[in-house]
Each structure stands twice: as structure tokens, then as C-alpha cells.
Amino acid sequence: MIVKNVALLGLLGAVSAQSASVTDMASAAQSTDAATECKPYSAKIVNDIKDQFPTIWQPATIVDGDTAAQQKYDEIKQIIPSSIKPKGTHSGDFSQTTPTYDKSDPDCWYTFNKCTQPKIEGLGEDLSKLPEPNTWGLGFDDGPNCSHNTFYNFLSDNDLTATMFYIGSNVMNWPYQAQRGVEDGHQICLHTWSHHYMTSFDDEGAFAELYYPIKAIKAITGVTPTCWRPPFGDVDDRIRIIAEGLGLRTAVWEYDTNDWKMSSGTSKDQVKQNYEKVINDAKGGKFDTAGTIVLTHEITGDTMDMFMEMYPEIKENFDYIVPFYAATNTTNLYVETGDDVKKGQTFAEYVKDVYNGTSVEAATSTNTNDHPDPTMTGTAGPLATVANPTVASIEGAAASDVTNSDDGDSAAFSISGTSSLLSVAALMVSTTFVALSL
Numbered sequence: 001m002i003v004k005n006v007a008l009l010g011l012l013g014a015v016s017a018q019s020a021s022v023t024d025m026a027s028a029a030q031s032t033d034a035a036t037e038c039k040p041y042s043a044k045i046v047n048d049i050k051d052q053f054p055t056i057w058q059p060a061t062i063v064d065g066d067t068a069a070q071q072k073y074d075e076i077k078q079i080i081p082s083s084i085k086p087k088g089t090h091s092g093d094f095s096q097t098t099p100t101y102d103k104s105d106p107d108c109w110y111t112f113n114k115c116t117q118p119k120i121e122g123l124g125e126d127l128s129k130l131p132e133p134n135t136w137g138l139g140f141d142d143g144p145n146c147s148h149n150t151f152y153n154f155l156s157d158n159d160l161t162a163t164m165f166y167i168g169s170n171v172m173n174w175p176y177q178a179q180r181g182v183e184d185g186h187q188i189c190l191h192t193w194s195h196h197y198m199t200s201f202d203d204e205g206a207f208a209e210l211y212y213p214i215k216a217i218k219a220i221t222g223v224t225p226t227c228w229r230p231p232f233g234d235v236d237d238r239i240r241i242i243a244e245g246l247g248l249r250t251a252v253w254e255y256d257t258n259d260w261k262m263s264s265g266t267s268k269d270q271v272k273q274n275y276e277k278v279i280n281d282a283k284g285g286k287f288d289t290a291g292t293i294v295l296t297h298e299i300t301g302d303t304m305d306m307f308m309e310m311y312p313e314i315k316e317n318f319d320y321i322v323p324f325y326a327a328t329n330t331t332n333l334y335v336e337t338g339d340d341v342k343k344g345q346t347f348a349e350y351v352k353d354v355y356n357g358t359s360v361e362a363a364t365s366t367n368t369n370d371h372p373d374p375t376m377t378g379t380a381g382p383l384a385t386v387a388n389p390t391v392a393s394i395e396g397a398a399a400s401d402v403t404n405s406d407d408g409d410s411a412a413f414s415i416s417g418t419s420s421l422l423s424v425a426a427l428m429v430s431t432t433f434v435a436l437s438l
């Protein structure tokens with residue numbers, strides 16, 4: 001890795017040109033002093049590619065001249081249900097939407113009523129709970145935060161592997177921190193480009209909000225993520241289809257610590273009580289048949305400190321604390337499958353490794369295809385010829401696929417189709433991102 005001590009990331013908006021002593025990769029990786037860690041730096045790996053990306057922290061659109069993105073969008077566009085319209089504003093003002101929104105929640109809009117089972121048949125259910133009893137699904141949103149070294153050291157020291165939902169704009173600002181996430185063996189997923197309410201975007205914007213963080217994570221860390229979490233949980237079936245077209249599984253949560261609100265006035269005690277609620281539910285046996293996902297953040301030093309403070313109690317009251325991939329027996333974490341790329345594990349394998357040989361029942365099902373199977377939405381058949389199909393036509397196509405998908409032979413789908421639209425995700429996944437060598 002070439003590290004250039006050029007204190008200028010003007011385009012990235014991260015720095016003042018005055019910061020002459022720049023954090024290099026080594027100190028970014030080692031310092032545990034927040035001021036040092038958070039000193040903006042210029043990295044060649046980012047400078048070389050930044051023109052290919054939207055402006056950081058701004059709602060994304062496809063970058064002018066980005067034909068690869070445009071082509072991908074054109075493919076996915078054909079399966080986006082035109083019946084589901086954008087909602088509210090990018091900053092989450094839904095006052096014009098909710099009063100007239102059909103109370104039966106036809107769009108499976110999580111923001112409206114915590115819907116996690118899509119109404120469009122064939123779309124996978126969002127991950128919000130875990131099949132394993134007494135298990136805490138460990139995930140952190142909004143990273144990579146510049147000051148995360150103390151926290152990441154803590155995770156390593158405690159044999160904790162987490163699912164990290166990185167914001168594309170943070171990855172561009174803090175590439176070495178993002179690299180550390182991969183080096184430490186965490187599961188890297190994404191959390192959009194600019195962290196706005198996803199249902200507010202038009203189709204192209206929503207696509208770009210997902211496409212560019214995938215591209216940034218691939219370029220900077222070498223892996224192509226296969227999962228995402230919507231900021232504020234704001235997702236509906238239109239957004240889920242776009243995500244699935246990009247090979248992304250959608251994860252939300254069951255409990256919310258609201259830890260991020262500490263930076264806007266919520267007290268530490270309140271956040272502690274939110275954690276305690278989950279812990280008390282564990283004590284009361286609520287997770288005796290299925291585990292849970294608790295929303296926690298890497299967003300500031302305070303949220304990271306809070307997790308470290310609560311960890312002993314979590315550990316005491318949950319049998320297992322695992323990354324999402326282990327809880328779902330997902331054995332391939334990324335699109336890349338080379339020897340140098342971290343593999344997933346089944347729950348049983350993970351527990352055996354991390355919990356000193358503890359043996360749980362062997363996995364009954366192994367999910368080797370973490371990225372959603374493209375067949376449901378992108379298969380040959382009716383969809384291939386219908387531009388902007390309605391929800392009904394997607395449902396029809398999905399229903400006719402069910403027999404196919406039940407035979408468990410997913411390989412047949414990704415290679416056998418004949419239409420131009422087929423296997424949108426398979427194309428994405430196997431061609432474009434793997435081929436990106438930035």
C-alpha cells in the first residue's frame with residue numbers, strides 16, 4: 001500500500017489543507033488516541049478512484065459517464081415495481097406520505113409497521129431475529145468511524161466478530177479504518193452511500209446509494225459485500241428489489257439501543273436502560289427458542305464505549321454472541337471466494353472455534369449463497385419481457401418459480417437463463433465487481 005503524505009482531500013471534503021502531519025496507514029491502524037486517529041489523511045487508494053464516485057455525504061446518482069453502473073441499473077430497472085412510489089424526503093419527513101398510506105402496508109414498509117416479510121413473493125425475508133436460541137447477533141452501523149481502534153482492539157481481545165455496516169462516504173474518508181475491519185475478520189456489509197432515508201429516493205438514486213458503497217468497499221478492501229442495512233430501517237419492497245438485484249441481503253433489527261442519540265441529548269442512562277431491556281428479556285427466557293438482533297453503532301466513541309461497558313452483562317446473559325453470517329450458517333461471506341478471502345462459517349463451526357470447542361448440533365442447512373438468489377426477480381419468463389412490471393406480475397413470476405427453487409439446485413438458475421434480464425444479481429456478482437480491479 002502506498003501512503004502519500006499529501007494533506008489534501010479537498011474533493012472528499014474531509015480535511016483542511018493545513019493538516020501537514022498526516023495520519024499514515026500505520027498510525028491509523030495503531031493509535032488509540034481519537035485525535036490522532038481522526039486526523040484526516042490522504043490515501044492514494046482513494047485519490048486514484050474518487051472521480052468515479054458521487055460526492056460524499058450527498059444523495060447519490062449515477063456518476064456521469066459510468067457506463068458499468070448505468071448498464072447495471074438498466075437491467076435492474078426492468079424489475080422494479082412501478083406501483084411503489086418514493087416516499088417522503090431524504091431526511092425522513094413522511095408527513096405527506098403516512099396519512100394517505102394504505103394501512104394494510106402493501107409495500108412492506110419497515111418504517112410504517114416494522115414489516116420484514118416482503119409482500120412481493122420471492123423476496124427474502126429481512127434478517128431481524130436469529131434462529132439460534134440465546135444468541136445475540138452482533139452488528140454495528142455507521143462505521144468505519146475514524147476513532148475505532150480501541151473498540152476494534154476490544155472486539156479482537158474478546159474473540160468477538162461482528163457484522164459491520166459501513167457507510168460508503170465513511171469508507172472513502174477513512175480507507176485504512178475500513179481495511180482494518182476486513183483484516184480483523186469482521187463481516188463487512190454496507191449502509192448506503194450517504195445515509196439518507198432510502199424509500200425517499202427515486203429508482204436511480206436508490207440504486208446509486210447501494211451501488212457506490214459496494215464499489216468503494218471492493219476498491220478499498222478487496223471484497224464485495226453481499227448484505228446491507230437500510231439507514232433508519234427505512235426500506236420497502238421497491239428498495240428490497242433493487243438491493244436484491246445488486247446481490248444484497250437486507251438486515252434490520254429487533255431491538256434498538258438508540259445509542260446514537262447520545263450525541264443529540266439522550267442520556268447514557270437511557271441508553272443503558274435500552275440495553276438492559278434486552279438483557280432482562282434474556283433473563284426472562286424470551287430468547288430460549290430464537291435469538292435476536294440488537295441495533296448498536298460504531299458512530300461515535302460514546303456508542304463504542306457503551307457497548308464495551310455493557311459487554312460483560314451481555315456475555316453473562318447470552319450463550320453466544322455471533323456475527324450475522326454465523327447465525328445464518330452462511331459459508332461464503334463475499335462474492336470473492338479466493339483463498340485470501342475470509343470465508344463464512346456455519347453456526348456450529350463458529351461456536352466450536354470461538355467457544356473453546358463447544359459442540360452444538362451440526363448445521364442442518366448451510367447457506368452457501370449469501371447473496372440472494374437472482375432467480376426470483378430476475379429469472380427468464382414473464383419478467384424478462386415486461387418493463388417495469390407491476391407487483392402482481394412479479395408475484396406471478398415468483399409463484400411459478402417456487403417449484404424450481406425448492407429443488408435446491410440454485411446453480412441451475414444463475415447460468416441457465418436466456419433472457420437479457422436474467423440473473424441480474426448473478427451478472428453483477430460474478431462479472432462486474434470481481435472484475436473491478438481498482
Ligand SMILES: *[C@@H]1O[C@H](CO)[C@@H](O)[C@H](O)[C@H]1NC(C)=O
Nearest residue numbers: 034145146147299300301302
Ligand atoms: C467518529 O467518532 C468521533 C469520536 O467520538 C466523533 O468525533 C466523530 O464525529 C465520528 N465520526 C463520524 C463520521 O461520525
Ligand SMILES: *[C@@H]1O[C@H](CO)[C@@H](O)[C@H](O)[C@H]1NC(C)=O
Nearest residue numbers: 158159353354355356357358
Ligand atoms: C476460552 O478459553 C480461554 C482460555 O481458557 C479463555 O481465556 C476464553 O475466555 C474462553 N473463551 C470463551 C468464549 O469462553
Ligand SMILES: *[C@@H]1O[C@H](CO)[C@@H](O)[C@H](O)[C@H]1NC(C)=O
Nearest residue numbers: 328329348361362363364365
Ligand atoms: C444453522 O444450523 C443450526 C444448527 O447448528 C440450525 O439449528 C439452524 O436452523 C441453521 N440456521 C439456518 C438459518 O439455516
Ligand SMILES: [Zn+2]
Nearest residue numbers: 141142231232
Ligand atoms: Zn445508520
